[in-house]
Amino acid sequence: MSKKRTTNDLPMESSSTTGAARTDGAASGGSSTATRGNPARRPRWKQPLATGVAAALLILLPLLLTPFHQDLATRIVILALLAMSLDLIYGYAGMISLGHAAFFGAGGYTVGMLMVDGGVTNFWVGMAVSVLVASVVAAIVGFVALRTRGIYFILVTFAMGQMIYSLAQQWDVLQTSGAEAVVGIAPPEVSPLVIQWTSLNMYYFTLVVAGVAALVLYLLVSSRYGLVLRGIRENQQRMSALGYNTWLYQYSAFIAAGAIAGVAGVLFAYYSGIMAPANVGIAQSGLIVLMIIIGGVGRLWGGVIGAVVVELAGFLADQYAPDHKNLVLGALFVVALVVLRAIAITGKKRASRRRSEEGAHVHA
Amino acid sequence: MxxxxxxxxxxxxxxxxxxxxxxxxxxxxxxxxxSGTGASDDSGPLKVGILWPFNGAYSNYGPDGLAGTQLALQEAGMKVSGRTIELVKGSEDVLDPANTLREAKRLVQQEGVTIMIGPVFGSSQQAVAAYFKTTNVMAFVPFGNTKELAGRGNFIGWPTLDTSFSTPLGGYMADQLHYKSIATLAPDYVYGHNVLVGATQTFTQAGGKVVQQQWVPLGTTDLLPYASNLDRNADALVMWLVPQDAASFVKSFRSLGIKMPIIFVNGVFDPTFQSMGSDIVDSLGIVDWSAGLTNAANKTFAADFAKANKGQVPNNQNAAAYVDTKLALATIEKAGGSTSFEELKKAVTQVKLDTPYGPGHIDENFLGVTSRTIVKAVHQGSRYVWEPVKTFDNVPNEL
Amino acid sequence: MLAVLNGISLGFVLFLIGSGLSLIIGSMGIINLAHGALYMVGAYVGWSVAMDAGLPFWLAIVCGALAAAAVGVLIHQVFFRHLSGLLDEQILVSFGVVYILADVVQWVWGTNAKAPFSVPGLDGSVNLLGLIYPTARVFIMAVGIVFGALLWWLQQRTRIGAIVRAGMDDPQMVRTMGIRLDLVAAGLFVIGSAVAGAAGVIGGLVMGAQPSFGIDIMLLALVVVVLGGVGSIPGALIGALIVGLSQAVSVVLFPSFSGFSLYVVMAVILVLRPAGISGRVVTQ
Known part of the structure; x- marks a missing residue:
């Protein structure tokens, strides 16, 4: 049904945010609605400029860094991709998932197992299989989670994420050579290229792969498909009344986000050489949510900023306040909240008031 | 919009x-x-890194290890072979080994550390192993010494290989205690499995039978099911659990009215031991070290530690970090003050030390060889202590 | 048989935590993921009162409940009261509180986990239908049954309960009747927190107190809520018993997958009944 539609029929083009009443608690918080915009509507020259500057920085900056900080930058790039993949469902499609690290883990564990137990060192094979596995896991989790919505959806993704975590923790197959983790993962062979792995090479390799994945995400959210997702976020009933199979859109977005998270997981495994249950669990999932909220939900690049802030905070806490790392991270969550509220209150009083009235309870 | x-x-x-x-x-x-991109040259202060958990799970270990290492360094006057020592702190993340790896790299690449005390936990050690191999770092690690890490020279495993930890126990149970069958209980992770291997192997060789092995998955909150599922026909239960789990289990076990003797591999660490002592008085255990050991080095250690730490009784982490640091210093001395990795590798196997654990040295696989002691929980004054019953010296590592 | 009893006793601890959480989520739409951290605060305070100070256990329960209620009031007044319906923000607060409290309890009570409490009178065992069983567990079951009955009575038979139930179904209408739903909600939040704190002390009899409880216990409580259906007391009880039983039974049946099997059970039930067992919330 939806295939026959043309862009002109889309209800989301301009007016629906003002007109539509919200019908479920699933869409995320009030502050960012106005900025979850259509990227295409920004002035033409500024966006390429910003993108160009950002790209130049990403490419040139590491040349000035020590290998240690190049590693740190690699890690941030990977987590930024992970955060962006979550934003596809969290920000664009309004599905608040607290189990997203599970797919990151599925990708990383798969490529790790392939290499350590199966001897598969080829990047293309490893990546393809791992992304497939991550997608399958996302398809299973998504199938269960999408039977529910609103607050329930959050709780179920939280618990399903924990299911994958306890599998990683308890299944002997996922543990190698005397560790509670998959260890001994090496950087891949990227045939036909021959790469002598250094910190800098790893950074650029990660940047290229993550860049391609981010581009896929960008194309998704700026396409008609992304527009429909935003429509569902704003008013699911209206979208299904218009003939869209909203479940299918949400489900496919969930799987796509899982697949991209899997790509990030593969990169993480190559980078760190190890995948542990902690990389899969709720702590990691929570930090990704923090990242995209700090950077701003519903805009892909928000995940990048969030990843920089959260990763640097964790790193600096380990170095300067190791005894109180939890306090530092906890404070970061609260500061993010205060800033978010401050922005929301000054900027979008009207929208947030409407939201709080309508989202105040679980709907029957 | x-x-x-x-x-x-x-x-x-x-x-x-x-x-x-x-x-x-x-x-x-x-x-x-x-700022501190120090390479490992032989001039300037020698950087010693301590990579132990300071936050999250097991965050009590970090401060404990730090106290032990500091005592050893103070005894040496913060100097080795005339070089000043500078201690640098890094944070091991027990749950997320990738974080530990990042901290290890920081210590080595940014701070110029060449001698490392830690990391402590198996997954962390595995995570940094591949990286250490590409560097000239020598890490002195307590606990969690698996055979996968042995023999590289990047890891000096004190006091022993995990799977050889409880080796003397099997024979002791069969010959002295006349047990015919045992059940076991340990956490379902590698260290938990390994730490029982010595005992079950030697017990089987001596004609005994292991009738039940229960493994507790990580994250288990309730241990009663393991007590009620226990095979009560066995002559004894041989177990190792982290202290609070051990306490929880013993309580359930007692209140189910089970009378079987329990043998505690590695005892139960303080301070939990003090709060549950009455439940396990007269129970036996096998330990590498305990505050109650009566050898001369241990008495000196306990006295010095108390003096430096407001009268505190040292615990297992204090002792392990103390001896690891002692070993590191002795190795550098032996190498004539050199910190070149090859020199250290040669020197470390020649070091002989009287440690609080007993006399000890490092074997050709870079694993510690020292004593194990059968102990008994007794009430002594206002404290519970593990009192030595029988000591086995120079327990070999069986790879 | 023992396994079943074990499951039931663990189930009742989880019921105490889960029922409060279920009401908070159900009646206010507040997704308070810090509920487990309140349990943890209760457990630590209980340890101080019962073990450190050696005071009577009932006093420990009261103090644990009060402490958790105090923290509950604080986070409700400072944060959640202003965040009705703002899910991003609620999640941020939840995680922030979990991290901060985990740090604070280590600061106050030290980094070593606390062993299960030893309380005179609850330490031994009783003969239950020919089975020797720990007194503490029987006590927990008894408390759970009494408490569950009380909650159910409150919710089903009193005016307050009627308001809460009506508030879940149609807040607009309740408000137009001139009832201060926000006050009712705040009261519920505090009561739920106090119950979590009391549960922490009672659960401390068998599990002690650990900084990781903020997450570990939260997860189990969450599964209880998901299984039972939001806002339903009988649902929470059934959910808690399912979690407790599947934990205890899987130790015997699939020892190495005891955590995982719980979530599989949850997933299967969710596929069959997306709104949980009580089915209070229509989600399609």
């Missing part, structure tokens, strides 16, 4: 600004931290 045009126009600039800001902040921070 319904936002005003003004707001929308501002967005790209804000985004540009935000991005630039983030990058500037990142640059400022990183350049601020990258």
């Amino acid at each position: 319904d936002c005003t045009p003004a707001l929308r126009n501002r967005t790209p600039r804000r985004r540009l600004l935000a991005l630039a800001l983030a990058v500037v902040v990142a640059l400022a921070l990183t350049s601020a931290c990258s």
Whole structure:
């Protein structure tokens, strides 16, 4: 049904945010609605400029860094991709998932197992299989989670994420050579290229792969498909009344986000050489949510900023306040909240008031 | 969207600004931290890193290990072979080994550490192993010494290989205690499995039978099911659990009215031991070290430790870090003050030390060889102690 | 048989935590993921009162409940009260509180986990239908049954309960009747927190107190809520018993997958009944 539609029929083009009443608690918080915009509507020259500057920085900056900080930058790039993949469902499609690290883990564990137990060192094979596995896991989790919505959806993704975590923790197959983790993962062979792995090479390799994945995400959210997702976020009933199979859109977005998270997981495994249950669990999932909220939900690049802030905070806490790392991270969550509220209150009083009235309870 | 045009126009600039800001902040921070890119030359202070958990799970270990290492360094006057020692702290993340690896790299690449005390936990050690192999770092690690890490020279495993920890226990149970069958209980992770291997193997060789082995998965909150599922026909239960789990289990076990003797591999650590002592008085255990050991080195250690730490009784982490640091210093002395990795590798196997554990040295696989003691929980004055019953010296590592 | 009893006793601890959480989520739409951290605060305070100070256990329960209620009031007044319906923000607060409290309890009570409490009178065992069983567990079951009955009575038979139930179904209408739903909600939040704190002390009899409880216990409580259906007391009880039983039974049947099997059970039930067992919330 939806295939026959043309862009002109889309209800989301301009007016629906003002007109539509919200019908479920699933869409995320009030502050960012106005900025979850259509990227295409920004002035033409500024966006390429910003993108160009950002790209130049990403490419040139590491040349000035020590290998240690190049590693740190690699890690941030990977987590930024992970955060962006979550934003596809969290920000664009309004599905608040607290189990997203599970797919990151599925990708990383798969490529790790392939290499350590199966001897598969080829990047293309490893990546393809791992992304497939991550997608399958996302398809299973998504199938269960999408039977529910609103607050329930959050709780179920939280618990399903924990299911994958306890599998990683308890299944002997996922543990190698005397560790509670998959260890001994090496950087891949990227045939036909021959790469002598250094910190800098790893950074650029990660940047290229993550860049391609981010581009896929960008194309998704700026396409008609992304527009429909935003429509569902704003008013699911209206979208299904218009003939869209909203479940299918949400489900496919969930799987796509899982697949991209899997790509990030593969990169993480190559980078760190190890995948542990902690990389899969709720702590990691929570930090990704923090990242995209700090950077701003519903805009892909928000995940990048969030990843920089959260990763640097964790790193600096380990170095300067190791005894109180939890306090530092906890404070970061609260500061993010205060800033978010401050922005929301000054900027979008009207929208947030409407939201709080309508989202105040679980709907029957 | 319904936002005003003004707001929308501002967005790209804000985004540009935000991005630039983030990058500037990142640059400022990183350049601020990258000041100490010291290489490992033989002049200037010798950097010793301590990579133990200071936050999250097992965050009590870090401060304990630090106290032990500091005592050993103070005894040496913060100097080795005439070189000043500088101690650098890193944070092991027990749950996320990738974080531990990042901290290890920071200590080595940014701080110029060549001698490392820790990391403590198996997954952390595995995570840093591949990286250490590409460096000239020598890490002295307590606990969690698996055969996968042995023999590289990057890891000096004191006091022993995990799977050889409880070796003397099997024979002791069969010959002295006349047990015919045992059940076992340990956590379902590698160290839990390994730490029982010695005992079950030697017990089987001596004609005994292991009738039940229960493994507790990580994250288990309730241990009663393991008590009620226990095979009560066995002559004894041989177990190792982290202290609070051990306490929880013993309580359930007692209140189910089970009378079987329990043998505690590695005892139960303080302070939990003090709070549950009455439940396990007269129980036996096998330990590498305990505050109650009566050898001369241990008495000196306990006295010195108490003096440096407001009268505190040392615990297992204190002792392990203390001896690991002692070993590191002795190795550098032996190498004539050199910190070249090859020299250290040669020197370390020649070191002989009287440690609080008993006399000890490092074997050709870079694993510690020292004593194991059968102990008994007794009430002594206001404290519970593990009193030595029988000591086995020079327990070999069986790879 | 023992396994079943074990499951039931663990189930009742989880019921105490889960029922409060279920009401908070159900009646206010507040997703308070810090509920487990309140349990943890209760457990630590209980340890101080019962073990450190050696005071009577009932006093420990009261103090644990009060402490958790105090923290509950604080986070409700400072944060959640202003965040009705703002899910991003609620999640941020939840995680922030979990991290901060985990740090604070280590600061106050030290980094070593606390062993299960030893309380005179609850330490031994009783003969239950020919089975020797720990007194503490029987006590927990008894408390759970009494408490569950009380909650159910409150919710089904009193005016307050009627308001809460009506508030879940149609807040607009309740408000137009001139009832201060926000006050009712705040009261519920505090009561739920106090119950979590009391549960922490009672659960401390068998599990002690650990900084990781903020997450570990939260997860189990969450599964209880998901299984039982939001806002339903009988649902929470059934959910808690399912979690407790599947934990205890899987130790015997699939020892190495005891955590995982719980979530499989949850997933299967969710596929069959997306709104949980009580089915209070229509989600399609």
